[in-house]
Amino acid sequence: METSVIRKAWQTYRKRKTRIGIFIDFLFFAIILIVAVPQLRLGFCVYAIRATLTQPRQTDRVIYIPNDSSTLRTAHGSDTTIHWLNDTPTLYNFGSIQSAQSRAEMRSLNRLAERYADSVRVIFLTEDEPEEVLEYINKRKYFALRPLFYVQEEEFWASHDFTSEMKKSIPSSILITDKGRVVIKKFGAAKWIGKKVDRILHVIIGNGN
Helix, strand or coil: CHHHHHHHHHHHHHHHCCHHHHHHHHHHHHHHHHHHCHHHHHHHHHHHHHCCCCCCCCCCCCCECCCCEEEEECCCCCEEEEECCCCCCEEEEECCCCCHHHHHHHHHHHHHHHHCCCCCEEEEEECCCHHHHHHHHHHHCCCCCEEEEECCHHHHHHCCHHHHHHCCCCCEEEEECCCCEEEEEEECCCCCCCHHHHHHHHHHCCCCC
């Protein structure tokens, strides 16, 4: 009975509307739904931003950072000391799963980490709750990302010039060679897979400088 009523209502609606009218009605309904439901709104923004992302370019300035260290926390709750300079180039991404921009670039970040697993470290730094980050990463199978969490957030941001600069934009990223040279400094989301990024990485892998 209910199916019959719905079918008749649909048939009546189709007779009264043109195809363009039906399309506009459905589009309007979709927009209302996206605006009304926060998760749908965030998901729509992620897809829209991802479609417009471009690859980062190499910085023109010659910048070196000191080999400082910071205390961060692993996803398992234990504190760990990281040195900003490593024996391989390292990409530090300062992000948040609450940010649509950050979510939009995480897929390409994960692909980058997978492709260069033996030669480039990709580390995701965030103030988000570990449980939420792990749930998000596991759901989308971003297993190549290495999340680390701030222990004392204000102290972390204030302890280094370059980290305080990164705080101006979430997400932001910095690619450092094993000698401490900043090769990429990117404020905002980026597309981390492509020929431009590959060329940059191929030059610095094994060279440092």
